[in-house]
Amino acid sequence: MMSRQDQQLRLALLDVVSGFARWPLWIRLGWNDILMRYRRSVLGPFWLTASMGIMVAVLGLLYANLFNTSVQEFLPFLCVGILVWNLISSFLVEGGMLFTSAESFIKQIRLPFSVYVYQSAWSKLIIFAHNLVIYFAVLVYFGIWPGAVALLAIPGLLLILVNGALASLSLGVMSARFRDIPQFVNSIVQILFFVTPIMWKPELLKDQRLLDLNPFYHLVEIVRQPLLGAVPSLRDYITVVFISALNIALSGAIFVRFRSRIAYWV
Amino acid sequence: MSVAGAELVLEDVSVRFPIYSGSSQSLKKRLLFQGSGGRLGRDVHHRIVIEALRNVSLSFQAGDRVALIGANGAGKSTLLRVMAGIYEPLLGTVTSRGRISPMLELGLGIDNELSGYDNIRIRGLILGLNTREIEEKMGDIAEFTELGDYLDIPVRTYSSGMLTRLTFAISTCFTPEILLLDEWIMAGDAAFILKAQRRLESFIEKTSIVVLASHDSGVCRRWCTKGVWLERGEVAAQGDVDRILDAYAGKTRG
Numbered sequence: 001m002m003s004r005q006d007q008q009l010r011l012a013l014l015d016v017v018s019g020f021a022r023w024p025l026w027i028r029l030g031w032n033d034i035l036m037r038y039r040r041s042v043l044g045p046f047w048l049t050a051s052m053g054i055m056v057a058v059l060g061l062l063y064a065n066l067f068n069t070s071v072q073e074f075l076p077f078l079c080v081g082i083l084v085w086n087l088i089s090s091f092l093v094e095g096g097m098l099f100t101s102a103e104s105f106i107k108q109i110r111l112p113f114s115v116y117v118y119q120s121a122w123s124k125l126i127i128f129a130h131n132l133v134i135y136f137a138v139l140v141y142f143g144i145w146p147g148a149v150a151l152l153a154i155p156g157l158l159l160i161l162v163n164g165a166l167a168s169l170s171l172g173v174m175s176a177r178f179r180d181i182p183q184f185v186n187s188i189v190q191i192l193f194f195v196t197p198i199m200w201k202p203e204l205l206k207d208q209r210l211l212d213l214n215p216f217y218h219l220v221e222i223v224r225q226p227l228l229g230a231v232p233s234l235r236d237y238i239t240v241v242f243i244s245a246l247n248i249a250l251s252g253a254i255f256v257r258f259r260s261r262i263a264y265w266v
Numbered sequence: 267m268s269v270a271g272a273e274l275v276l277e278d279v280s281v282r283f284p285i286y287s288g289s290s291q292s293l294k295k296r297l298l299f300q301g302s303g304g305r306l307g308r309d310v311h312h313r314i315v316i317e318a319l320r321n322v323s324l325s326f327q328a329g330d331r332v333a334l335i336g337a338n339g340a341g342k343s344t345l346l347r348v349m350a351g352i353y354e355p356l357l358g359t360v361t362s363r364g365r366i367s368p369m370l371e372l373g374l375g376i377d378n379e380l381s382g383y384d385n386i387r388i389r390g391l392i393l394g395l396n397t398r399e400i401e402e403k404m405g406d407i408a409e410f411t412e413l414g415d416y417l418d419i420p421v422r423t424y425s426s427g428m429l430t431r432l433t434f435a436i437s438t439c440f441t442p443e444i445l446l447l448d449e450w451i452m453a454g455d456a457a458f459i460l461k462a463q464r465r466l467e468s469f470i471e472k473t474s475i476v477v478l479a480s481h482d483s484g485v486c487r488r489w490c491t492k493g494v495w496l497e498r499g500e501v502a503a504q505g506d507v508d509r510i511l512d513a514y515a516g517k518t519r520g
Contacts, residue, residue, distance in 0.1 A: 025388075
């Protein structure tokens with residue numbers, strides 16, 4: 001006879017694996033999430049691209065002027081930074097609603113809970129891909145060619161997706177129980193946007209050690225640097241691997257402990 | 267999977283719902299007057315909990331047609347959800363063999379902006395079928411709904427009767443081994459109800475174990491062989507459906 005803890009661990013692992021195997025379901029539901037928002041509009045999901053493009057153009061011109069740097073140098077930096085930050089922050093901001101918004105499913109049928117995690121990660125990846133159009137437009141406009149090093153963005157993106165999915169899983173579970181968490185996370189994310197070097201260049205910081213205090217800086221760097229044609233520092237990678245390990249341990253513990261309670265809480 | 271091997275066993279299952287919101291004091295006062303509902307209690311953290319199910323032990327084998335009866339709030343829907351694996355009990359165990367299909371609400375996963383065909387595909391995926399199996403059933407579902415070309419346009423344009431036909435057809439096209447039904451959700455014109463009943467009958471015949479929660483004793487007698495009488499979250503009696511229904515009728519009449 002297995003102990004209750006062992007059984008919960010086994011059920012949690014089974015949930016993660018069998019949820020992934022239901023990919024035809026979550027791929028379809030993830031697409032629908034995006035289509036639903038923009039249904040019957042002419043531009044569809046490209047509204048995201050359009051509004052993001054305008055934001056990058058306006059803020060790029062303004063902040064290049066404010067910081068007294070050339071637009072040529074600043075705007076691509078800002079563009080990639082905002083794209084990556086948008087992906088990261090959407091995991092945090094929407095993570096709280098992960099299970100509460102799926103209540104009608106959770107209360108009607110038993111599906112692996114990880115299905116909802118994969119679904120949300122997938123739809124965030126689609127949005128990121130739409131926004132990537134702006135990046136290519138910026139490359140063409142400024143005549144930049146990052147070279148083969150840009151491919152390093154792919155493992156970086158995977159690391160962000162894994163960490164984002166895990167964070168949204170934890171936030172989703174905890175927010176199902178404590179409904180104040182999404183509001184709290186919302187205000188934290190707004191502050192993080194300003195303290196992370198996205199609108200300003202990290203070199204401008206007088207005390208460079210402050211950068212290491214912000215894990216999000218390193219998460220952004222592992223995708224931003226390759227897309228701008230540079231190799232991220234070893235320090236970035238080590239930090240992100242460390243964050244990932246911590247995230248796996250923490251989210252795993254939360255999921256194993258509270259998975260069976262989610263249906264009661266939503 | 268062999269239909270003959272289907273099985274559903276609950277051993278000493280208890281389910282409690284903690285109440286987190288609102289003032290526990292006033293809530294307690296309010297709930298004390300709901301005589302038929304689950305018992306109120308306190309857990310180890312001194313939180314107020316509703317004991318929705320207490321020490322429920324049931325065992326169903328292939329061929330069993332079970333009627334769940336009891337007053338509103340006796341725990342019928344909760345018990346169906348426990349059987350479906352939606353609520354994992356804190357105490358006790360639930361073991362099942364065979365694909366379980368809960369039909370608790372007809373509208374599960376219905377997306378108003380999608381076409382009828384797309385809704386059928388999504389429902390199939392939710393129930394765990396692959397794309398090929400779904401396409402095979404498509405003709406049968408389309409024919410039953412009698413919706414014709416309407417299946418190509420978004421569901422939001424449907425009348426409520428049309429929507430019922432679609433959801434009903436989707437819900438009953440994939441035969442599970444264990445079927446869990448909550449109440450008798452039916453609307454639409456008389457001709458449809460007749461047709462729906464025929465479909466449901468053949469659906470139930472093909473299913474190995476059926477558990478049905480209903481207030482309608484006629485429906486229970488017609489389709490079920492066994493009865494389980496729930497009272498305030500506990501099994502008050504179980505056995506032959508006629509005996510249980512008679513006992514229940516005697517009790518409720520006073």
